[in-house]
Amino acid sequence: MLKISSAPHIFSPVNTRTLMGNVIIALIPAILAALLIFGFSALKVLLTSIAACVACEYLICRYLLKIPPTTGDYSAVITGILLGFNLPASIPLWMILIGAFVAIGITKMAYGGLGKNLFNPALVGRVFLFVSFPQQMTTWPLPHPGDFFAPDVQTGATALGILKHLDGNSSSEALTKYSYSIDNMPNYLDMFLGNVGGSLGEVSAVALILGLFYMLYKKVITWHIPFYYLSTVFILTSIMWFYKETPDLDPVAHLLSGGLLLGAIFMATDYVTTPMTTKGKILFAIGCGILTVIIRIFSAYPEGVSFAILIMNAFVPLIDRWCIPRVYGTGRK
Amino acid sequence: MTKTFPIGGLHPQKHKLASELAIIDAGLPEYVSIPVKQHSGAPAKIVVAKGEKVKAGTLLAAADGIVSAPIHSSVSGEIVNIGLQEGLFGYDEEQITIKVEGNEYAQGIDTSDKIITEIPDDTEEIMQRIRNAGVVGMGGAGYPTPIKTTVPEGKKAEYLIVNGIECEPYLCADDRLMQEKAEEIIIGAKIINKLLGIQKAIIAIDENKPQAIEIMSRLTKRYIGVNVRTCKSKYPQGSEKQLITAITGREVPAAKRPIDIGCIVQNVGTVFAVYEAVMKKKPLFERIVTVSGDTAEKSANFRVRVGTPAEFLINKIGGMTDKTAEIIFGGPFMGTATVNLNTPVTKLTSGILLLSKKSTAKEPETACIRCGKCVDVCPQGLLPFEIARRARNNDFSQLMQLHARDCIECGSCAYTCPARIPLLDYCKISKAEAKKILKKQ
Numbered sequence A: 001m002l003k004i005s006s007a008p009h010i011f012s013p014v015n016t017r018t019l020m021g022n023v024i025i026a027l028i029p030a031i032l033a034a035l036l037i038f039g040f041s042a043l044k045v046l047l048t049s050i051a052a053c054v055a056c057e058y059l060i061c062r063y064l065l066k067i068p069p070t071t072g073d074y075s076a077v078i079t080g081i082l083l084g085f086n087l088p089a090s091i092p093l094w095m096i097l098i099g100a101f102v103a104i105g106i107t108k109m110a111y112g113g114l115g116k117n118l119f120n121p122a123l124v125g126r127v128f129l130f131v132s133f134p135q136q137m138t139t140w141p142l143p144h145p146g147d148f149f150a151p152d153v154q155t156g157a158t159a160l161g162i163l164k165h166l167d168g169n170s171s172s173e174a175l176t177k178y179s180y181s182i183d184n185m186p187n188y189l190d191m192f193l194g195n196v197g198g199s200l201g202e203v204s205a206v207a208l209i210l211g212l213f214y215m216l217y218k219k220v221i222t223w224h225i226p227f228y229y230l231s232t233v234f235i236l237t238s239i240m241w242f243y244k245e246t247p248d249l250d251p252v253a254h255l256l257s258g259g260l261l262l263g264a265i266f267m268a269t270d271y272v273t274t275p276m277t278t279k280g281k282i283l284f285a286i287g288c289g290i291l292t293v294i295i296r297i298f299s300a301y302p303e304g305v306s307f308a309i310l311i312m313n314a315f316v317p318l319i320d321r322w323c324i325p326r327v328y329g330t331g332r333k
Numbered sequence B: 001m002t003k004t005f006p007i008g009g010l011h012p013q014k015h016k017l018a019s020e021l022a023i024i025d026a027g028l029p030e031y032v033s034i035p036v037k038q039h040s041g042a043p044a045k046i047v048v049a050k051g052e053k054v055k056a057g058t059l060l061a062a063a064d065g066i067v068s069a070p071i072h073s074s075v076s077g078e079i080v081n082i083g084l085q086e087g088l089f090g091y092d093e094e095q096i097t098i099k100v101e102g103n104e105y106a107q108g109i110d111t112s113d114k115i116i117t118e119i120p121d122d123t124e125e126i127m128q129r130i131r132n133a134g135v136v137g138m139g140g141a142g143y144p145t146p147i148k149t150t151v152p153e154g155k156k157a158e159y160l161i162v163n164g165i166e167c168e169p170y171l172c173a174d175d176r177l178m179q180e181k182a183e184e185i186i187i188g189a190k191i192i193n194k195l196l197g198i199q200k201a202i203i204a205i206d207e208n209k210p211q212a213i214e215i216m217s218r219l220t221k222r223y224i225g226v227n228v229r230t231c232k233s234k235y236p237q238g239s240e241k242q243l244i245t246a247i248t249g250r251e252v253p254a255a256k257r258p259i260d261i262g263c264i265v266q267n268v269g270t271v272f273a274v275y276e277a278v279m280k281k282k283p284l285f286e287r288i289v290t291v292s293g294d295t296a297e298k299s300a301n302f303r304v305r306v307g308t309p310a311e312f313l314i315n316k317i318g319g320m321t322d323k324t325a326e327i328i329f330g331g332p333f334m335g336t337a338t339v340n341l342n343t344p345v346t347k348l349t350s351g352i353l354l355l356s357k358k359s360t361a362k363e364p365e366t367a368c369i370r371c372g373k374c375v376d377v378c379p380q381g382l383l384p385f386e387i388a389r390r391a392r393n394n395d396f397s398q399l400m401q402l403h404a405r406d407c408i409e410c411g412s413c414a415y416t417c418p419a420r421i422p423l424l425d426y427c428k429i430s431k432a433e434a435k436k437i438l439k440k441q
């Protein structure tokens, strides 16, 4: 049977589902790292988060909006993984359900579903949990690589956390209890491999960077956002380090610590919530970098990546307006 | 150095299955049906009647005004019908059907292969021959060549660019023509040079045609002023505006014509037709057509008489297969799909493609994920997603600000969109609306 259709008659092999599938593949190294480092509890957190996000989207489509479920595009799976990545392994599972509802139900579906949300769903979910349950959200189990079923009894501090407390804001009792001491600062190699305390997906730099290369290779993203984001942070923290604003954390440690790599590679590159043009992406990334450094160094919060990206998300409509490409045949001789 | 246009573009799979296949004569079908409008502008006025005997090259319909072109018979035989028939775009159009008898040419046409190099002195005479031969732009819209080769008062021609870029997948007609009729094309370019009053011509070829580049470069050494330039293989490098920018660095201002910045672009097929019109007194009644596709049993480059039904050519390469889902006149990006196997080849048919369901499957449209890919590939610097979003809501208030009129309908955006939004359809709707608005003003 012959058919009639309008031009073009052929299409690129890449559709939304393949793009999202490639993001999931890119997340696999970091998932494996999380399982290796935090063991069984990491698995529980990730599975709960993914299942909750997918279920939430499915149910909302099915029963609230009464449209065919959009879960087939895998984007809810990605949100689930990313939300899980932003949580400590020891978080009570019911809190994850709340996070998933905030991420998918409020941040994504209430705005009209995939492509319409202004803010990164996983980040909103994380920040919501962070302000609601600060205690649980900042208690990180120590890594126990290789020992899958080891219980998460010990808790440690992250590099950024140690610094915030050494600033003198905390009582000496708290300092000893949570081992906030400069001697407990992790070294580069541990930070690079992920043998440090922290949220599930943010600890292993090498796994995240592997994911980055996969996405670049598959042309899911371009290099601009990770590069400009990380460079901005590196340059600003170098300057501050030089002027002794941050005596204990050098620029390299800044790059490797906290959710910076996770944010720069997987969150600040989310299509929906970032600018469309290359120029816009660069602006966005630099903005994220500046805000991250400001929050990390001058605010009461140890970690600035989530807030920085969310704040920049809000500027995306504006950036998109500024950075429209020049139309051929206009404005140039 | 290979040249290209600076913004947008993409690299689809090339599928040049027919690039090694020499041009062969398709032969004569039993009947040909010749549309009286194969060009942009007014349909030609019929000057023959049913029952008349004609020869290949006999005038069937005369140009109606300046923006029009005459139509000639492509075969010898008897006119058996003049009337409305379904055309390529699905609308009825006037066609002249001729029953083929023998293979005779009208008087005065030189059908030999001998290459003639002495260009007539009288430019008026040259122009007259091109006009009488019904030569139109064979790469795209079929704009009458005499108009395009006349420099308007107050304008100056600087560049003649011969467009040897065939960036649509599958098509090889221009490639083969350059390999086999290189010298004729060069002479054709010199003829147009003469009309324009300039000395230089640039033959632009994309880098995936090494033989054509080689042959042309070798021959151009003998012709002063004609040079070959290699361009990147990138879609839509063959588009007039993008080619001008690649070669000259200039941009055609919005709503202006290439001549406004001193450029004239002619497709190689057209330039060859100019050569035949002027040196051989041969009207444009046959052309090279690539018949190919991912469901074609074999591919071919045919020399085809205008009016030959698609089916005749398809049968020549072994017919359709069960897998054939679409028949395309032209390339897969900008061509037109038809289900009517009687659709005749015209002056503008560069290819007939038999494409599979797999390669033409339109997946269901999903939500825009703001990936920006459509913006990245648009060679015109437009925002296809925004044009589409507004057109879908019947919001045409921003058409001018969005420059919808500058869309060249290349289809790069729709090809790329991972959400499979029919961006090109929306762009075409918006363009039509923009035209309406301009008319009102």
Ligand code: SF4
Binding pocket: B377, B378, B379, B380, B381, B382, B383, B384, B406, B407, B408, B409, B410, B411, B412, B413, B414, B423, B424, B427
């Ligand atoms: S079809 Fe129009 S809008 Fe789409 S890429 Fe081509 S020029 Fe741009």
Ligand code: SF4
Binding pocket: B367, B368, B369, B370, B371, B372, B373, B374, B375, B384, B385, B416, B417, B418, B419, B420, B421, B423
């Ligand atoms: S390519 Fe498609 S999904 Fe991506 S921004 Fe354009 S319209 Fe949206």
